[in-house]
Amino acid sequence: MGFLDISHVSKAYGSVQVLHEVDISVEEGEFIVLVGPSGCGKSTLMNMIAGLEPITTGDISIRGRLMNGVHPSKRNIAMVFQSYALYPNMTVAQNMTFGLEMHGVPKAERDRLLADVARLLQIDHLLERKPGHLSGGQRQRVAMGRALVRNPDVFLFDEPLSNLDAKLRVDMRTEIKKLHQKLGTTIVYVTHDQIEALTLSTRIAVMNKGYIQQLGTPKEIYDTPANLFVATFMGSPAMNILPATIKVRDGVAFAEIADAQGRLQSLQFSQKNLASWDGKEILLGIRPEAITDIDGADRKSQNIQRFSNVVTVIEPAGSDTFVTMTVSGRDVVARMRADASVAARDRFEFAVNMDKAVVFDPKTEARIPG
Amino acid sequence: MPIRTTRADLRTRLQDFIPKIVLAPSLAAILIFVYGFIVFTGYLSMTDSKMLPSFDFVGLDNYVRLFSLPAWNTALINLVIFAALYIAICTVIGLGLAILLDQKIRGEGVLRPIYLYPMALSFIVTGTAWKWFLDPGLGLENTMHLWGWTDFQFNWIKDRHMAIYTLVIAAVWQTSGFVMAMFLAGLRGIDNEILKAAQIDGASNFALYRRIVIPLLRPAFLSAFVILFHMAIKSYDLVIALTGGGPGRATELPATFMYSYTFTRNSMGIGAASAVIMLMTVAAIMIPYLYSELGAKKE
Ligand SMILES: Nc1ncnc2c1ncn2[C@@H]1O[C@H](COP(=O)(O)OP(=O)(O)OP(=O)(O)O)[C@@H](O)[C@H]1O
Ligand SMILES: [Mg+2]
Numbered sequence: 154m155g156f157l158d159i160s161h162v163s164k165a166y167g168s169v170q171v172l173h174e175v176d177i178s179v180e181e182g183e184f185i186v187l188v189g190p191s192g193c194g195k196s197t198l199m200n201m202i203a204g205l206e207p208i209t210t211g212d213i214s215i216r217g218r219l220m221n222g223v224h225p226s227k228r229n230i231a232m233v234f235q236s237y238a239l240y241p242n243m244t245v246a247q248n249m250t251f252g253l254e255m256h257g258v259p260k261a262e263r264d265r266l267l268a269d270v271a272r273l274l275q276i277d278h279l280l281e282r283k284p285g286h287l288s289g290g291q292r293q294r295v296a297m298g299r300a301l302v303r304n305p306d307v308f309l310f311d312e313p314l315s316n317l318d319a320k321l322r323v324d325m326r327t328e329i330k331k332l333h334q335k336l337g338t339t340i341v342y343v344t345h346d347q348i349e350a351l352t353l354s355t356r357i358a359v360m361n362k363g364y365i366q367q368l369g370t371p372k373e374i375y376d377t378p379a380n381l382f383v384a385t386f387m388g389s390p391a392m393n394i395l396p397a398t399i400k401v402r403d404g405v406a407f408a409e410i411a412d413a414q415g416r417l418q419s420l421q422f423s424q425k426n427l428a429s430w431d432g433k434e435i436l437l438g439i440r441p442e443a444i445t446d447i448d449g450a451d452r453k454s455q456n457i458q459r460f461s462n463v464v465t466v467i468e469p470a471g472s473d474t475f476v477t478m479t480v481s482g483r484d485v486v487a488r489m490r491a492d493a494s495v496a497a498r499d500r501f502e503f504a505v506n507m508d509k510a511v512v513f514d515p516k517t518e519a520r521i522p523g
Numbered sequence: 524m525p526i527r528t529t530r531a532d533l534r535t536r537l538q539d540f541i542p543k544i545v546l547a548p549s550l551a552a553i554l555i556f557v558y559g560f561i562v563f564t565g566y567l568s569m570t571d572s573k574m575l576p577s578f579d580f581v582g583l584d585n586y587v588r589l590f591s592l593p594a595w596n597t598a599l600i601n602l603v604i605f606a607a608l609y610i611a612i613c614t615v616i617g618l619g620l621a622i623l624l625d626q627k628i629r630g631e632g633v634l635r636p637i638y639l640y641p642m643a644l645s646f647i648v649t650g651t652a653w654k655w656f657l658d659p660g661l662g663l664e665n666t667m668h669l670w671g672w673t674d675f676q677f678n679w680i681k682d683r684h685m686a687i688y689t690l691v692i693a694a695v696w697q698t699s700g701f702v703m704a705m706f707l708a709g710l711r712g713i714d715n716e717i718l719k720a721a722q723i724d725g726a727s728n729f730a731l732y733r734r735i736v737i738p739l740l741r742p743a744f745l746s747a748f749v750i751l752f753h754m755a756i757k758s759y760d761l762v763i764a765l766t767g768g769g770p771g772r773a774t775e776l777p778a779t780f781m782y783s784y785t786f787t788r789n790s791m792g793i794g795a796a797s798a799v800i801m802l803m804t805v806a807a808i809m810i811p812y813l814y815s816e817l818g819a820k821k822e
Pocket of ligand 1: 166169171189190191192193194195196197198345
């Protein structure tokens, strides 16, 4: 029994099923991020936790109290919206204390809470302004302040950073993370930005088409994605997926892939249980940072395989250099140190960290556990 | 080659020119028949015109005489009563209907046009229909008598103290649906997330409307006020159809005063002066409104 329990929750609008049997159990103090492409049902799930949408089937409970049918204001939750949803006719101070006022908190108490939160978020000087006279980042803070003064059991954030420009988004991301570490509150956070998901969360729920694809820590999601969808959705640039044939020699499995000129080369797997796949086609997943030059290879890795191929394009990106090549007919991206000496159209000796490689069943698209 | 460019040039120039040619007659017509005649009326108001326009300048004499006429003062008092009640009641009913319709009730699609239909009628039709309905010998009172309720009395339309209120009833009936549509559009324009936030904040329905929604409808209130105000000042056809200005002068409004002095009482100068006063009253409301609207757009 967790702090926030979502069990077997489904949602249908008429005959359209938008969420299927969602199960998430959140511990107190966790930072759960729901991530997935547009329309996958993140906001719908969030709204059901908040009580803004009725639950079709299943149960949601907070602190062991069943929430089905409980009014949003009686769930002791607070929500930060994508558009901030500040009341335009009220000052910042009124915006932040409106909820307390509606809950019958006395004026003196309201003022004390307001002052505390305003100091925490450094918005003391904005309290008498109207939202229309604030910048995007300031509105964002006020929206968070409005949630904080309520001191709720669970904070819900629905894409709170997506209206900010790139730089401010990164700053606010850090700010939110600091706030979570300082206050230790339980947070459910919706985003479609996988970087936000990886950096902020203690656990991530990757969603697609109304299904939870995988629920796990950022490391689990990144290193051992449950299926092709999670593998390609999380990470930037995306994981390289290439068709390969498994060859087993003396009980050791190799992936047979073709370089740009069609010459076959073998990469030895670290996985031990692929014997039954001998001769079969699989999909090999390798993250760009697992393909480097030989000097740049991860020294802790047990299994570095050499692979020689012709370089198609080089894209220097400041701290890294991205190298594109063709493997088994697909474009593959390698992420190298900025000072790696690679030249386009040359043949180059790559080091592939096979400890980090994952294998997918091409039929079910699920990862073959190693 | 150069020849072809000039030809293409000619064509683009022609294309630029055609809209101007097409618009020119209507522009000229508006300049003459609207603004020209406003200026002409303004001039007439300072002449001693009687039945026909005359050009003997008398300064502000007509204005002085206008405000000493009991008929004009009656018309002004009537206008104040009529406009205040008409605007207030239309706004209250329009807002009330809009809030009720906004509760996602079933049948909104049927109800909305029903409330809007009166607006499609001309004031002449509205006035005539209400004249019959309010006539003690024909309408409501007579029907009640026929149904056996013989004590029932409703003869405001024949009562010099109450007749002005029948004008309010008919005008409110005609316009509140339109005001409702304006408020409904305003309500629908409110960001859904704000309403969700208020729900989470625990606002009761009453607090939600009083503290958040109605303040957000300020632009709709302003537009409704301006539209209703200028309709009240222009009210002419409704009075003619419903009461003809009577009984006596009990329902005379500035617009009916202006018409009768200009065209039937041979005092064109005074009629013109009253028209100018009406124009200035409308302008005093409209110009600041248009400024604030256009100013807000620029921001
Ligand atoms: N009121 C509704 N009636 C019918 N379908 C709806 C309704 N609200 C949402 N949906 C559908 O439910 C699905 C999930 O919507 P939801 O808003 O939860 O997506 P999301 O993951 O939040 O996407 P985004 O990243 O674009 O915000 C979508 O396919 C949407 O079309
Ligand atoms: Mg959403």
